Amino acid sequence: MELFSAWLERARGVEPDDVTAMALATADLKGRPSVRMVLLKRADERGFVFYTHSTSPKGLDLAANPRAALCFHWAKSEQQVRIEGPVVTVADAEADDYFATRPRLSQIGAWASGQSQPMRGRFELERAVVQAGLEFGAGPVLRPPNWHGYRVVPERIEFWQQRPFRHHDRRVFVREGATWRAEWLFP
Numbered sequence: 001m002e003l004f005s006a007w008l009e010r011a012r013g014v015e016p017d018d019v020t021a022m023a024l025a026t027a028d029l030k031g032r033p034s035v036r037m038v039l040l041k042r043a044d045e046r047g048f049v050f051y052t053h054s055t056s057p058k059g060l061d062l063a064a065n066p067r068a069a070l071c072f073h074w075a076k077s078e079q080q081v082r083i084e085g086p087v088v089t090v091a092d093a094e095a096d097d098y099f100a101t102r103p104r105l106s107q108i109g110a111w112a113s114g115q116s117q118p119m120r121g122r123f124e125l126e127r128a129v130v131q132a133g134l135e136f137g138a139g140p141v142l143r144p145p146n147w148h149g150y151r152v153v154p155e156r157i158e159f160w161q162q163r164p165f166r167h168h169d170r171r172v173f174v175r176e177g178a179t180w181r182a183e184w185l186f187p
């Protein structure tokens with residue numbers, strides 16, 4: 001995690017885009033994979049956290065098959081980090097605390113969005129946003145019951161550093177109980 005934090009901080013200094021964007025791969029019970037971008041909201045010794053609707057396709061995948069893979073690519077740093085492991089739901093109190101930090105319109109958007117459900121047009125989203133805004137009035141917007149944090153608990157982390165002539169460095173850490181085994185891979 002120290003190495004990950006160091007790479008993330010380095011990327012923050014050089015990347016023009018959001019360095020917390022990561023590809024999240026999930027699979028359903030039939031093994032059909034799907035992948036999409038999400039934002040890393042917390043990384044510590046417990047794992048890598050993102051937030052989403054539990055009723056979305058990725059949420060349903062994770063309910064049926066609670067494992068995921070993450071991939072960061074920082075192009076200017078010429079670095080990639082891959083993470084794999086089981087996924088657990090973030091505690092309600094932690095998710096509530098994070099939700100409370102979000103801009104009010106994002107909070108309302110979480111209520112208004114039936115994420116990945118078909119809609120007839122943009123007006124349907126806009127109407128749902130207005131309705132949710134009216135329901136909360138001037139009061140606080142609470143976290144929707146289907147909006148959760150997910151923590152990918154790393155079992156394997158690979159750090160890839162581009163080198164000239166494709167002589168790249170690949171350093172892998174594999175969790176073995178309470179410790180980590182480190183190894184190098186051919187590029």
Ligand SMILES: Cc1cc2nc3c(=O)[nH]c(=O)nc-3n(C[C@H](O)[C@H](O)[C@H](O)COP(=O)(O)O)c2cc1C
Binds near residue numbers: 038039053057059115
């Ligand atoms: C850079 C980027 C960051 C995103 N971050 C999130 C996120 O943190 N949570 C989320 O639910 N969707 C996020 N999205 C949208 C997802 O990629 C995806 O479209 C949506 O969650 C529906 O995915 P699903 O149908 O596979 O469940 C992001 C998209 C992009 C391009």
